[in-house]
Amino acid sequence: MATTKGSGGEHAGATFSQDDDSVVVVIGSGAGGGTTVHDLTAAGVNVVCLEAGAYFTIDDWVNNEWEAFGQMAWLDVRTTSGSWRMPTDFPNLPAWVVKAVGGTTTHWSGATPRFHDHEWKARTYYGRIDGANLLDWPVDGEEMRRFYSIAEDRIGSTHTNGRAPLPANNNYFVFANGAEKVGYHFYATGPYGTNAEPYDGRPSSVQDGFNFQGDKSGAKWSTLVSEIPKALATGKLDLRPNSHVVQITHDASGKADSVLYLDAAGNLQRQKARVVVVAGNSIETPRLLLQSASPQFPDGLANSSGQVGKNYMRHMTGSVYAQFDRPVHMYRGETMAGLVADESRHDPDRGFAGGFYMETLSLGVPFLASFVEPGLWGPEFTGIMDAYANTAGMWIVGEDMPQETNRVTLNHAVKDQHGLPVPNVHFDDHANDTAMRNYGYQQGQAIYESVGALSSHRTPPYPATHNLGTSRMSERPEDGVTNAYGRAHDVPNLFVADGSVFTTGAAANPTLTIVALAIRQAEHIVKSLKAQEL
Amino acid sequence: MTSTQDTDRARQVLIRTLQAAFPHANVPRGPYERTADKLIADAAGNPFNQATLAQGLADLDALADGDFVGLSNADGYTLLKRIESTPFFGYVRRFATVNLYDDPETWAALGYEGSSFDKGGYLTRGFNDLDWLPEPRITAYEGPVKFVPIKTKTGV
Numbered sequence A: 001m002a003t004t005k006g007s008g009g010e011h012a013g014a015t016f017s018q019d020d021d022s023v024v025v026v027i028g029s030g031a032g033g034g035t036t037v038h039d040l041t042a043a044g045v046n047v048v049c050l051e052a053g054a055y056f057t058i059d060d061w062v063n064n065e066w067e068a069f070g071q072m073a074w075l076d077v078r079t080t081s082g083s084w085r086m087p088t089d090f091p092n093l094p095a096w097v098v099k100a101v102g103g104t105t106t107h108w109s110g111a112t113p114r115f116h117d118h119e120w121k122a123r124t125y126y127g128r129i130d131g132a133n134l135l136d137w138p139v140d141g142e143e144m145r146r147f148y149s150i151a152e153d154r155i156g157s158t159h160t161n162g163r164a165p166l167p168a169n170n171n172y173f174v175f176a177n178g179a180e181k182v183g184y185h186f187y188a189t190g191p192y193g194t195n196a197e198p199y200d201g202r203p204s205s206v207q208d209g210f211n212f213q214g215d216k217s218g219a220k221w222s223t224l225v226s227e228i229p230k231a232l233a234t235g236k237l238d239l240r241p242n243s244h245v246v247q248i249t250h251d252a253s254g255k256a257d258s259v260l261y262l263d264a265a266g267n268l269q270r271q272k273a274r275v276v277v278v279a280g281n282s283i284e285t286p287r288l289l290l291q292s293a294s295p296q297f298p299d300g301l302a303n304s305s306g307q308v309g310k311n312y313m314r315h316m317t318g319s320v321y322a323q324f325d326r327p328v329h330m331y332r333g334e335t336m337a338g339l340v341a342d343e344s345r346h347d348p349d350r351g352f353a354g355g356f357y358m359e360t361l362s363l364g365v366p367f368l369a370s371f372v373e374p375g376l377w378g379p380e381f382t383g384i385m386d387a388y389a390n391t392a393g394m395w396i397v398g399e400d401m402p403q404e405t406n407r408v409t410l411n412h413a414v415k416d417q418h419g420l421p422v423p424n425v426h427f428d429d430h431a432n433d434t435a436m437r438n439y440g441y442q443q444g445q446a447i448y449e450s451v452g453a454l455s456s457h458r459t460p461p462y463p464a465t466h467n468l469g470t471s472r473m474s475e476r477p478e479d480g481v482t483n484a485y486g487r488a489h490d491v492p493n494l495f496v497a498d499g500s501v502f503t504t505g506a507a508a509n510p511t512l513t514i515v516a517l518a519i520r521q522a523e524h525i526v527k528s529l530k531a532q533e534l
Numbered sequence B: 001m002t003s004t005q006d007t008d009r010a011r012q013v014l015i016r017t018l019q020a021a022f023p024h025a026n027v028p029r030g031p032y033e034r035t036a037d038k039l040i041a042d043a044a045g046n047p048f049n050q051a052t053l054a055q056g057l058a059d060l061d062a063l064a065d066g067d068f069v070g071l072s073n074a075d076g077y078t079l080l081k082r083i084e085s086t087p088f089f090g091y092v093r094r095f096a097t098v099n100l101y102d103d104p105e106t107w108a109a110l111g112y113e114g115s116s117f118d119k120g121g122y123l124t125r126g127f128n129d130l131d132w133l134p135e136p137r138i139t140a141y142e143g144p145v146k147f148v149p150i151k152t153k154t155g156v
Helices: A031-042 A065-072 A117-126 A141-155 A170-181 A227-233 A281-291 A365-371 A379-386 A431-450 A511-530 B008-021 B029-044 B047-063 B073-082 B087-102 B104-110
Strands: A024-027 A047-050 A079-081 A237-240 A244-250 A256-262 A268-272 A275-278 A316-323 A356-360 A391-398 A407-415 A421-426 A455-459 A494-496
Touching (some): A024 A031, A031 A047, A031 A227, A031 A237, A065 B087, A170 A356, A170 A391, A170 A431, A275 A281, A281 A407, A365 B104, A391 A431, A431 A455, B008 B029, B029 B104, B047 B073, B087 B104
Parallel strands (some): A024 A275
Antiparallel strands (some): A316 A455
16 A cells, blocks of 8 residues: 655645535546646636545655555555456456556656547447457547647657757667668657656656656646646646545436545545536546446446446557667667557558557666566676666557457456455467567667667566556447547446547557546536536 | 475575576665565464475475585576476475665666655656667657558458
C-alpha cells in the first residue's frame, strides 16, 4: 500500500458539501481525470475530485528507481492469469501505473504521437481477424484534429505547433544513426511532452534522466504540475486525495446520484453528484463499474452490453537492449525523446495488421536488473549488466488486438486492504501481437547491428504502462460501454474519461489521445449542463 | 532448524551463493555482503522463509562436500543450476535481483551514476557526449519520401 503522506496535503481547494448534488464528481486525477477537472472548472462548473492516491508535490519525488516505485506505484493487490509472462514474473503487478494526484502522468515517458486516421477505423481497414473483437471508433481522425491540437498545446509537445525539438541525447545518437543506416526516414526526438524551452510557466529540461520516478524540475508535463494547480486556482475544485471510491450509486430512474468512497482513515463517505466522471485507468474503472452492480444493473453498472472489463489491451510491447564496445550512457537525458515512425503504418505484407513505433528507452541499473529478462541469473545475466555503460535501449510499442477474453474481472477469492475483491487481469497474446513483436525485435536489433552492436537482448513486455479498452466506445450500445463522448450507453449522467474508452489501441502512446478525448468530452458535458440535459 | 541457522557459516555460504549466481568481476564484496545481511534479516521476519533459507544453505554446503564457500564461481554456478527450481533458490534470486542492484557500490562498478537532479541533471554533464557516431537529425523528416500510413485501402 502506498504511503498516504504527501506534502500537497490531505485536502486542497474549495470545500463543497457532501450533500451538494449540483457538483460533478471526477474519480481520478491523471491524464483523463485531471484534464476533465481543469476544463470543467475553467467553464465555471463546481467539481469534487476523488483521488485514491496521496497528494505529492515535485519536491517529494526521489531520483531512485525502487524508492520512487514504492512511493508512487499502484501497489494494491491485483492478480493475473493467462498465457502471458506476468503470472510467472510479476503475478501481482499486471500494470505499472501511479497512485497519486496527477495519476500516471506523473511517471509517463512523454511520447505524444497522434493516431493515424485509419487507426480510428481498425475494423474497416484491417478487416476481420480471427479472435479479434475489432470495431471502428464512433469518432474519427477528422473530428479529432482540433482536439489533438489543443492537447498538444496543453502538454507543450515538442515538434508541434511551432515548438522546438529536444536535443539529441546519447541513447538517441545510437538509435537515430542506426535508423538512418537501415533506411528509416521518420525519426526525430519527438513529439515529446517535456519542454525543450520554457513553456507555460514551467522550465526546460535539465536532462536528468528520471522520467518514471516523477520529474523534480517541472519540465515534464503532468496534470500534477499543470491542470490541477490551474483548476485549484479557479476556486471551483474540491480535491480530496486518499479517497478510494468503492461504488457509484443510482436513483430509481437509473441515473448516477452519488459516489461512496473510503477516506484516508478508512471511513465510508458519500458524495452526492449531478454527473459522475470515472477516470481510474483501465483496471480500476471496470472494477468500479463491476463493483457497482445493483438489482437494476445486475451485471455491473453500465454493463448491459457485457463488455465492461473486456477487450483489455496493453499494447504490443517489447524492448531491445544492445551492447557496444564504446560508452553510451543511455540513462543520461530525456528517456523517450526519440521515435521512429516508419513502422507505424498498416502493411499486412509484414505478416500482421497494424503498426508500431520504436522509441528510445533507458532503465537504471536497479530496474534493468529486474526487467531485462525476469528470472535470468548467472553469467548470461551478469554479462548484460556488466555492459551497462555501453548499452543502448529502445522500446517497441504497437497496436494489440482487442480480445473479449482479455479482461478485468473481480477476484472474490482475494481481498485488498479495504476488504474489497481485487481485480484479476487475464491476458493472452493474439497471434497478431506475437507476429508484430517478433518483427519489431528483428528491426530493433537491425538498427543496433547497423551501428556496430556486439550483442543485443530481446526483453519481454514490462508490467503494462498503457492500459486500454475495458469500457470501450461504440456506435451501438450492444457493442461497447460508452458512446462517442465517453458517456455510458446505459447511464445518461455517467462518463468515462480514461484509456478504457479506447475502442482499439492504435500504435501511438495513448496519453495525448486520452487528453484530447477528455477535452472533447468536457466540452460536451459543459454544453449539456448549460442546456439542462444533464 | 539446521546448525547453520544464524551462524556465520550460513552467512558465508550465502555470500558465496550470491557471488556465484551473480558473478561480476568489478563488483566488490560489499554489495554481496549487504545483500546477504538484508536477506537474512528479511527471512527472520517470516518462519517459512527462515526455514527455507537455513535448509537451503545447509544443503548447498552438503552438496559441495561440506565446503560451498571454497568453490569457484564456475563450480558454484554449476551446483546452483541443479537447484535453481527450488523455492530456496527462487527466494534468493528474486531478493538479490532487487537488492544487489540497488546498491550504490554496484552502480559505480557497472557505470551507473544514480541520482542526478541534485547535480543539475546531465545538461552540462554529458547527456550528449557520445563521440563515436555523427550528430543525428533531431527535427521531423522533410525529405522527398512520403509517409504512407496504409498499404491497402480496405481490408487485409
